[in-house]
Amino acid sequence: MIDTQNGELLKKKTIVVSHGLITAVENNFITPSDPSFEVIDLSNKTVLPGFIDMHVHIEHETNANQYLKEFTDNLADVAFESLGFAKTTLMAGFITVRDLGGSGVNIALRNAINAGKVEGPRIYTAGKSIATTGGHADPTNGMREDLMGDPGPEDGVINSVADARKAVRQR
Numbered sequence: 001m002i003d004t005q006n007g008e009l010l011k012k013k014t015i016v017v018s019h020g021l022i023t024a025v026e027n028n029f030i031t032p033s034d035p036s037f038e039v040i041d042l043s044n045k046t047v048l049p050g051f052i053d054m055h056v057h058i059e060h061e062t063n064a065n066q067y068l069k070e071f072t073d074n075l076a077d078v079a080f081e082s083l084g085f086a087k088t089t090l091m092a093g094f095i096t097v098r099d100l101g102g103s104g105v106n107i108a109l110r111n112a113i114n115a116g117k118v119e120g121p122r123i124y125t126a127g128k129s130i131a132t133t134g135g136h137a138d139p140t141n142g143m144r145e146d147l148m149g150d151p152g153p154e155d156g157v158i159n160s161v162a163d164a165r166k167a168v169r170q171r
Contacts, residue, residue, distance in 0.1 A: 001013045001015070001025070001046075001047040002046065002047065002048050002049070004049055009046075012027070012028050012029060012043075013025055013026065013027065013028075013029075013047075014026040014027075014028065014029055014030045015042075015047065029043065048093065050093060050094065050095030050096065051092075051093045051094045051095065051096075052094065052095070052096040052097070052098075053089070053094045053096075053097045053098070053121075054097075054098045055098060055100055056089070056097045056098065056099050056100070057099065057100065057101065057102060057106075058082055058085055058086055058089070058097065058099045058102065058106050058109060058120075058123060058125075059078050059081075059082045059085070059099075059102040059103060059105050059106055059109075060078070060081070060082075060085070061085055067142075070139075075103060075104075075105060078103060078105045079105045079108065079109070082105050082106070082109050083109070083118055083120075086109055086113065086118065086119065086120025086121065086123075087118075087119045087120055089120065089121050090119055090120050090121045094121050095121050095122060096121055096122040096123075096124070097121045097122070097123055097124070098123075098124045098125070098126075099123050099124070099125035099126065100125075100126055100129065101126055101127070101128060101129030101136075101137055101156075102125065102127070102128065103128065104127070104128065106123065106125045106127070107125055107127055109123065110123035110124075110125055127171055128156050128171060129156050130153075130156050130157075130158055130164070130167045130168070130171075131156065131157065131158070132157065132158060132159055133151075133157055133159055135157075137156040137157065138151060138155075138156070138157050139151055139155055139156070139157075152166075153166040153167035153170060154167075154170060
């Protein structure tokens with residue numbers, strides 16, 4: 001087990017987990033007092049503390065179809081796919097993530113994880129991002145001119161103090 005406080009590798013430890021939380025770390029390998037307790041032998045593994053990713057977009061992943069999916073997926077599709085992304089993220093060892101902008105599915109996913117309805121990391125989310133026209137949060141950024149439309153504060157696009165106030169109040 002890696003002790004991140006002291007920078008040491010600790011050997012022959014038993015980690016006691018109750019209701020999903022670590023409740024104790026014991027010296028040596030101990031046998032549970034109750035035979036119904038589940039034992040997971042990690043004696044030939046290295047146990048690390050959970051990782052934290054400070055910049056994710058839990059609603060999607062980068063892949064060859066990413067841009068096409070923006071036109072073909074609806075919010076229900078985004079929501080169902082985000083369940084898989086959340087679980088994959090957790091199983092990769094990331095117990096906490098900071099989500100930097102989404103459609104609102106990110107907020108619902110955070111709430112579902114917090115309620116124990118689905119598996120995933122602890123999510124700190126900014127909700128929908130705010131940026132100027134052509135900026136990172138502009139949903140039309142990178143599209144052909146005839147597809148751009150005129151997104152405004154509700155879509156996260158601001159170009160004035162008044163737009164910024166409106167976008168912040170909407171969130």
